[in-house]
Amino acid sequence: AQKITQTQPGMFVQEKEAVTLDCTYDTSDQSYGLFWYKQPSSGEMIFLIYQGSYDEQNATEGRYSLNFQKARKSANLVISASQLGDSAMYFCAMREGAGGYNKLIFGAGTRLAVHP
Amino acid sequence: ETGVTQTPRHLVMGMTNKKSLKCEQHLGHNAMYWYKQSAKKPLELMFVYNFKEQTENNSVPSRFSPECPNSSHLFLHLHTLQPEDSALYLCASSQDVSGLDGYTFGSGTRLTVV
Numbered sequence: 001a002q003k004i005t006q007t008q009p010g011m012f013v014q015e016k017e018a019v020t021l022d023c024t025y026d027t028s029d030q031s032y033g034l035f036w037y038k039q040p041s042s043g044e045m046i047f048l049i050y051q052g053s054y055d056e057q058n059a060t061e062g063r064y065s066l067n068f069q070k071a072r073k074s075a076n077l078v079i080s081a082s083q084l085g086d087s088a089m090y091f092c093a094m095r096e097g098a099g100g101y102n103k104l105i106f107g108a109g110t111r112l113a114v115h116p
Numbered sequence: 117e118t119g120v121t122q123t124p125r126h127l128v129m130g131m132t133n134k135k136s137l138k139c140e141q142h143l144g145h146n147a148m149y150w151y152k153q154s155a156k157k158p159l160e161l162m163f164v165y166n167f168k169e170q171t172e173n174n175s176v177p178s179r180f181s182p183e184c185p186n187s188s189h190l191f192l193h194l195h196t197l198q199p200e201d202s203a204l205y206l207c208a209s210s211q212d213v214s215g216l217d218g219y220t221f222g223s224g225t226r227l228t229v230v
Contacts, residue, residue: 004158033215033216035218035219037221042223043204043206043223043224043226044221044222044223044224045206045208045221046221047218047219047220047221050218091159095215095216097214097215100212100213100214101171101213101214102213102214102215102216103161103164103172103215104149104161104208104215104219105158105161106158106159107158108156108157108158109158
């Protein structure tokens with residue numbers, strides 16, 4: 001079974017508008033972490049935002065915010081005021097494990113295209 | 117400039133060739149990882165090294181041979197690869213295998229097997 005599910009293979013958004021990229025996860029761990037990465041065509045995985053499972057507040061980093069709904073096991077990324085440079089692949093990932101040894105598991109990704 | 121440097125950026129090799137991918141980090145991290153990113157598939161964790169010791173091998177075929185001579189360098193030696201091994205190979209590092217301080221990725225090596 002997939003641990004991280006990103007149901008949107010592709011998304012389009014108009015420049016300056018907000019967009020939400022969906023991510024749901026599956027884990028039985030109490031302690032875990034959720035990440036969003038951006039991957040431009042160059043290939044590098046760029047860290048955007050992080051949410052710990054015990055964090056009560058939703059994480060925010062500039063134009064990025066994470067809509068964390070623990071009971072629903074969802075961790076959606078919201079990008080406000082989209083820019084042309086936001087066009088890229090976006091990956092949701094989860095750090096899970098036990099005993100201080102964790103793995104980072106990725107979803108299939110969502111390709112975002114920002115139109116002028 | 118990423119803290120994790122991968123070379124080469126692109127590699128084309130024949131199925132009978134032997135080549136190596138290199139990953140280097142000077143972030144003081146002690147855990148290093150190889151991931152494979154194939155088209156239309158999620159990133160797959162291949163190997164994990166912690167303080168130079170291999171702690172995970174996710175059923176990777178023996179034609180992929182990792183080497184970690186020290187905590188700053190990680191290699192992936194390739195031999196007799198198949199066309200389906202064509203992918204983007206990403207290296208990552210973290211402070212330790214807990215990953216609690218996050219992960220830093222390189223730009224990847226785009227490998228084409230012909």
